[in-house]
Amino acid sequence: MAYDKFTILRSTAVPMPIENVDTDQIIPARFLKATERKGFGDNLFRDWRFEADGTPKKDFVLNNPIYSGKILVGGKNFGSGSSREHAAWAIYDYGFRCVVSSFFADIFKNNSLNIGILPVQVSESFLDQIFKAIEANPKTELEVNLPEQKISIVGGASETFEINGYKKHNMMNGFDDIDYLQSLKSEIRSFAEKSIY
Amino acid sequence: MSKTPAALFDKVWDSHVVRHIEDGPDVLFIDRHFIHEVTSPVAFLGLESRGLKVMFPEKTFATADHNTPTINQHLPVQDPLSANQLKALESNSAKYGISHWGLGNPKNGIVHVVGPENGITLPGMTIVCGDSHTSTHGAFGAIAFGIGTSEVEMVLSSQCIMQPRPKKMRIKVNGKLGKGITPKDVVLYIISKLTAAGATGYFVEFAGDVFENMSMEGRMTVCNMSIEMGARGGMVAPDETTFNYIKGREKAPKGEAWEKALAYWKTLKSDEGAFFDKEYEFNAADIEPMITYGTNPGMGIGITKKIPTAEEIGSGKASFDKSLAYMDFHEQESMIGKKVDYVFIGSCTNGRIEDFRAFASVIKGRKKADHVTAWIVPGSHIVEQQIKEEGILDLLLEAGFQLRQPGCSACLAMNDDKIPAGKYAVSTSNRNFEGRQGPGARTMLASPLVAAAAAVTGFVTDPRELI
Numbered sequence: 001m002a003y004d005k006f007t008i009l010r011s012t013a014v015p016m017p018i019e020n021v022d023t024d025q026i027i028p029a030r031f032l033k034a035t036e037r038k039g040f041g042d043n044l045f046r047d048w049r050f051e052a053d054g055t056p057k058k059d060f061v062l063n064n065p066i067y068s069g070k071i072l073v074g075g076k077n078f079g080s081g082s083s084r085e086h087a088a089w090a091i092y093d094y095g096f097r098c099v100v101s102s103f104f105a106d107i108f109k110n111n112s113l114n115i116g117i118l119p120v121q122v123s124e125s126f127l128d129q130i131f132k133a134i135e136a137n138p139k140t141e142l143e144v145n146l147p148e149q150k151i152s153i154v155g156g157a158s159e160t161f162e163i164n165g166y167k168k169h170n171m172m173n174g175f176d177d178i179d180y181l182q183s184l185k186s187e188i189r190s191f192a193e194k195s196i197y
Numbered sequence: 198m199s200k201t202p203a204a205l206f207d208k209v210w211d212s213h214v215v216r217h218i219e220d221g222p223d224v225l226f227i228d229r230h231f232i233h234e235v236t237s238p239v240a241f242l243g244l245e246s247r248g249l250k251v252m253f254p255e256k257t258f259a260t261a262d263h264n265t266p267t268i269n270q271h272l273p274v275q276d277p278l279s280a281n282q283l284k285a286l287e288s289n290s291a292k293y294g295i296s297h298w299g300l301g302n303p304k305n306g307i308v309h310v311v312g313p314e315n316g317i318t319l320p321g322m323t324i325v326c327g328d329s330h331t332s333t334h335g336a337f338g339a340i341a342f343g344i345g346t347s348e349v350e351m352v353l354s355s356q357c358i359m360q361p362r363p364k365k366m367r368i369k370v371n372g373k374l375g376k377g378i379t380p381k382d383v384v385l386y387i388i389s390k391l392t393a394a395g396a397t398g399y400f401v402e403f404a405g406d407v408f409e410n411m412s413m414e415g416r417m418t419v420c421n422m423s424i425e426m427g428a429r430g431g432m433v434a435p436d437e438t439t440f441n442y443i444k445g446r447e448k449a450p451k452g453e454a455w456e457k458a459l460a461y462w463k464t465l466k467s468d469e470g471a472f473f474d475k476e477y478e479f480n481a482a483d484i485e486p487m488i489t490y491g492t493n494p495g496m497g498i499g500i501t502k503k504i505p506t507a508e509e510i511g512s513g514k515a516s517f518d519k520s521l522a523y524m525d526f527h528e529q530e531s532m533i534g535k536k537v538d539y540v541f542i543g544s545c546t547n548g549r550i551e552d553f554r555a556f557a558s559v560i561k562g563r564k565k566a567d568h569v570t571a572w573i574v575p576g577s578h579i580v581e582q583q584i585k586e587e588g589i590l591d592l593l594l595e596a597g598f599q600l601r602q603p604g605c606s607a608c609l610a611m612n613d614d615k616i617p618a619g620k621y622a623v624s625t626s627n628r629n630f631e632g633r634q635g636p637g638a639r640t641m642l643a644s645p646l647v648a649a650a651a652a653v654t655g656f657v658t659d660p661r662e663l664i
Contacts, residue, residue: 019516020393020493024630029609033264033278035238035285047632052618075516077394080427080493081630082609083329084236085345106363106397106429107329111345164361166221176347178247181355184216184224185252188357191215192253196458197228197322 003116005174009098010143010154012069015134016061021074022081023108027090029082040086041093062094066138073130073142074101079108079119088112098144100151102127113167114176120144120151126159146172202468205434206365206400209340209465213323215357222359228322229334230257230352231308232295234264234279234286235611236327240350241289249354254294256356258317259286261299262307264611267574267601270300279612293353306577306603309333309545313417314579316446320435320462325352329424330545330627336416337443338435338465340400343424363429364398364474367467369405372481377661379555380415381547381625381644383407384422385487385497387479393495397427399475402467407481408433413442414551421546422627425494434466486660488532489629489642491520496629500647500659504530523631524639532641532657539622540571540652541634542645543601544608547625548576550583552645557589559649559663565597566655572614573598574606596653610635623651 031043049060056063072091078101079087088111091099097117102124104112112119122130133140133153141154146168152158163171170176181188203211216224232240237259244251251257264279274280283300290297298304304311309330312318320338325331329343348358368387388395401423408416416433423431433439440459443449450458485499498505506528507517521527526535542548542556553575565571573593575581581603584590590600607614608626610633616622618637625648629640643651646660653663 017515018519019513022493022628022630024609024628024633028632028636029263029611032235032611033276033282035282036242037239047636052636075513077397077427080393080397081329081628083327083331083343083345085239085327085347088345103394103397105394105427107343107345110360111347114345114347164221166218166359177359178243178249178347178351178354181224181351181357181359182249184357185355188215188224188226188252188355191226192356195226195228196461197256197319 003174006097006116006118006146006171008143008145009070010141011071012139013071013073013100013130013134013142014061014067014069015131016072016074017131019075020077020080023079023084023087024081026079026087027084032084032086037089039093040090041095044090044094070096071098071100071142071144072096073127073134074099076101076103076124078104080105083107085111085115088115088117092117100127100130100142113171116171116174118144118146118171120161122151122159122161126157129153129157202470204365204467204471204473205338205402205432205465206340209321209323210362222361224357225323225360227325227352227356227358228256229317229324231312231324231326231331232257232259232286232349233308233328234261234282236346237289237349238282238285239346240353243350244353251293251295251353253356257295257353258312259290259295259297260305260308260311261286263605263609265300265604266612267604267606267614270602303578306579307545307548307605309421310548310576310580313337313413314446314577316443316449319443319449319458320439321465325358330421332423332428332430333417333421333545335420335423335430335432336413337439338432338462340430340432342430363400365472366396366399366401366428366475367473368401368403369478370407370481371405371478372407374407374481374484377486377646377664378484379644379646380411380418382484382487384419385489385494385642386484388422388426388494389487389497390479391426391477391495393425393493394427396423399428401428401431403431403433409436412551413438414549417549418546422494425627435462486644486647488647488657490524490526490532492523492629492631494627494629494642496520497642498532500532500657504528504532533659535657536621537569537623537651537655537657538620539616540569540648541574541607541622541624541626542648543572543574543576543606544626545576546627547645548574548580550580552625553580553584553589554587555645556649557592559646559660560596560598560653561592563596563653565652569652569655571598571652572601572607574601575603577603607634609633623648623657
């Protein structure tokens, strides 16, 4: 599925300083029953965000009107657990385009890149600075510059981040891997002929 | 000139690279692709919207497991959303010519149980599935890992995915395991030492006496949980145990093809001097029956130990406190003696015949504790049949238990098998995340022996006292 191109994103951010945010928190399994990619944002962080009867939990950050924006900032080891791409869909559908953390689980990172969410891995100290800046002023903006691979606290510190050249090119152009793989079909077919399986 | 020593991982990975992209991922050819009802429908929609076909339908295998009920499987599925997903899997498989073992099929069961037991999983393969516990298949010396739905669409349409090459880790456990120490304890012990993110970015090879002497079922339990320390997957070098397990299984090679495959499989081991980015070594004698006290699989301890403090394990205080508050546990409490409301044995981690044999060995001649609700769920119909044939079902019934029908069940609680809010479950599954087994459910992960001990006493109990 095509997604919007990503170049420079400047936005306020939603802080979630919790470690090991797993995909069962991002989207609990009971909301994985759709056969279409629709409406997952409504159940993003469902059990942290709502009481069993559907009333919003006041102390959860997504229910706090002072925080908003297209960037989600999470604690260490964000996205651990299940391979459900629904977790990335829910984050995207809710309106986030970028997740910042000091450490991402592998499958979540791949899934995010495949659907157009940029996972930005920063140092623990920079993550801490971001949390402190937002705590001091919820209107603090972050700027994520993909071409330069740089994330900045607007008016403050900045740090560079890693992304491989192939994925960077894809994100900046809104391409996905399927188009690329289709172009390799004859190569793949001759490879398959040699397989013992 | 001698060749550079290669690790098992390198041998399998390198033989599957169709193309290496400079400053990018490898294009990796996939030998076997498993699909199930939850993570595949959107991939098929993607194929349709692009007008693509399935490139090699004979390399993909569908089975229904995540959503399926574990009682009355002969009746129509009650939940309309689940029924819809199951129907989509069936119709998509039929449309594209993919083998489909749906509800009611005698081969049906949890994807990571049925693959190996039918000889679909073989050494040296690359295996993927839209499920993180695909790492299970690494027990055969395969590179097996979980993928997202976009990647499911890639494999369907091109039999390849794009993967950055992970780093390599080797974990050795040497020595002899004590009485009552199972493969589940070994892996929970390793995760407790490495943490839930300790192997992120790595592919793990499990080596040493303990894994060499382990059954295939045990190796599958260990590799299954390699994702719980963050690893892409885990693998064990194939050996006689592996070959004996595979030989004669329905889809395993036969005759000349078997001999040819066997000769190749025997080369699949890490060479002397192979490079690993990280190595760990543990001593089997240090491992006790394990149980988790928190909300990620790294939060496990020996069953006789006390719950540690955040300082002791070097975890963030706020996250640690949040976790204990969810469980309503406290630092320095003993796990032994905690009341248990539910017991779940099953899942792709511990839903194989050996697990039910272990469970039965403890409950034999005892009775289920009155206040415990137990869900005993085989991993497949083949396992269910073995349970009946070996007389385990009789033991279960005598002790007051009932056997359910195969599926993922309470491991992720997508069907009706949900642990109620606030209740405590000892579970042989793989994740103790908040709400994993139902909203508000409190999970303690453990082995089938610990589960059995809890089921008959109603409390967290050291199984070594009962065997």
